[in-house]
Amino acid sequence: MQTTLEQTLAAELQELRNTGQYKQANELQKPQAPRTRMDGQDIVMLSSNNYLGLANHPQVIAAARNALEKYGMGTASVRFICGTMTCHLELEKKICEFIGCEAATTFISCWDANVGLMPTLTPTAEDAIFSDALNHASIIDAIRLSKAQRFIFKHRNLAELENMLKTAKARNRLVITDGVFSMEGDVADLPALKELANKYDAALVVDESHATGVLGKTGRGTAEHFGVQDPNTIQTSTLGKALGGSCGGYVAATKIVCDYLIQKSRPQLFSNALPPAVCYGSMAAIDVLMHEPQRLEKLRKNVAQFRSGVKELGLKTIEGITPIVPVIVGETPTAIQMQKALLAEGVFVSGFGYPVVPKGEARLRCQISAGHEKEDLDFALAALKKVAEKFPQARGH
Numbered sequence: 001m002q003t004t005l006e007q008t009l010a011a012e013l014q015e016l017r018n019t020g021q022y023k024q025a026n027e028l029q030k031p032q033a034p035r036t037r038m039d040g041q042d043i044v045m046l047s048s049n050n051y052l053g054l055a056n057h058p059q060v061i062a063a064a065r066n067a068l069e070k071y072g073m074g075t076a077s078v079r080f081i082c083g084t085m086t087c088h089l090e091l092e093k094k095i096c097e098f099i100g101c102e103a104a105t106t107f108i109s110c111w112d113a114n115v116g117l118m119p120t121l122t123p124t125a126e127d128a129i130f131s132d133a134l135n136h137a138s139i140i141d142a143i144r145l146s147k148a149q150r151f152i153f154k155h156r157n158l159a160e161l162e163n164m165l166k167t168a169k170a171r172n173r174l175v176i177t178d179g180v181f182s183m184e185g186d187v188a189d190l191p192a193l194k195e196l197a198n199k200y201d202a203a204l205v206v207d208e209s210h211a212t213g214v215l216g217k218t219g220r221g222t223a224e225h226f227g228v229q230d231p232n233t234i235q236t237s238t239l240g241k242a243l244g245g246s247c248g249g250y251v252a253a254t255k256i257v258c259d260y261l262i263q264k265s266r267p268q269l270f271s272n273a274l275p276p277a278v279c280y281g282s283m284a285a286i287d288v289l290m291h292e293p294q295r296l297e298k299l300r301k302n303v304a305q306f307r308s309g310v311k312e313l314g315l316k317t318i319e320g321i322t323p324i325v326p327v328i329v330g331e332t333p334t335a336i337q338m339q340k341a342l343l344a345e346g347v348f349v350s351g352f353g354y355p356v357v358p359k360g361e362a363r364l365r366c367q368i369s370a371g372h373e374k375e376d377l378d379f380a381l382a383a384l385k386k387v388a389e390k391f392p393q394a395r396g397h
Contacts, residue, residue: 020333026039043347043348044380047366048245051367053370061281074275098286103255108249110207110238114139122173124171125147129148130151130161133153134184149168175193175197177204179208188206191228210322210324221237236252237249247275247278305377306325315328325368341391
């Protein structure tokens with residue numbers, strides 16, 4: 001006999017199936033790579049955060065294997081109880097050298113880094129958080145966990161943000177933004193945000209998950225891209241995208257901020273530390289990025305080729321410079337049906353709809369890697385053209 005809860009959930013799941021919004025998990029049968037194998041067929045992967053092609057890099061794998069042999073699987077507890085392994089300290093030092101910050105502390109994911117940061121720094125109703133409306137879900141959930149006043153400004157609307165900063169009465173203030181917005185692929189106006197934060201005595205927090213290893217002359221992210229690197233800007237980011245593709249996140253900030261998080265942040269205090277293999281693999285990924293600048297050059301060349309190709313097909317996209325290239329198709333069922341049709345053509349792209357993106361703005365989120373060859377992108381564009389011809393409603397958007 002089903003409980004009322006199970007009946008409610010079953011009805012909602014059936015509604016998702018009936019409306020074409022039910023998400024299917026596809027089986028990845030080989031390592032993550034620009035060309036891999038999914039559901040029994042070889043495909044071009046166009047839906048991964050593996051921006052530098054390092055998820056299966058021999059140097060990264062060798063480093064992770066070495067960590068397993070040296071430290072085993074992990075701490076089997078949390079750091080303040082059982083001790084911090086040397087590999088965690090080495091990784092945090094490497095992050096500081098890479099970012100150019102005073103201190104860093106790692107978490108099991110960037111989701112945990114965000115959830116560990118915001119409620120800890122703004123714990124009371126005397127505090128305030130100012131957040132871009134299109135910030136990542138982890139930021140949204142982190143804000144919900146805080147008791148601070150919440151101010152959500154329209155996407156990249158600096159005038160609205162300034163008005164909120166002027167009128168809000170608060171003690172600790174955080175201005176929160178993604179560096180690169182995960183569904184739009186556009187970039188935050190970091191110089192202007194930093195100016196406003198300084199003017200109104202707020203700390204600026206930037207989630208660099210889709211910018212680390214992608215933006216800036218040497219891949220250090222949004223601040224390097226704009227030339228506004230500042231040790232007082234708090235960065236959160238991930239080790240699970242460009243930097244090896246495994247898991248893990250971090251906060252990079254001043255020593256005061258990081259020390260406070262180590263003392264007070266619940267995900268830091270009550271979650272196991274990163275697996276040693278992730279620590280060593282991530283350090284190796286940073287080394288590859290630093291020693292092979294041609295990867296960034298190739299990534300940008302590939303992005304330019306694909307963005308140009310999407311425009312030539314007459315499909316609607318959002319202008320930008322990042323490897324996230326959204327193709328706006330309208331309704332959620334259209335995005336999901338086009339995703340399936342593209343997979344049948346040998347290209348995997350994820351379709352996203354409401355509530356991940358606004359109603360009527362469902363999209364295929366194409367993601368480009370330095371590992372793609374020109375032939376891969378030509379193949380993907382040809383498949384996109386063929387599928388788009390079968391969905392004329394997508395061209396109307």
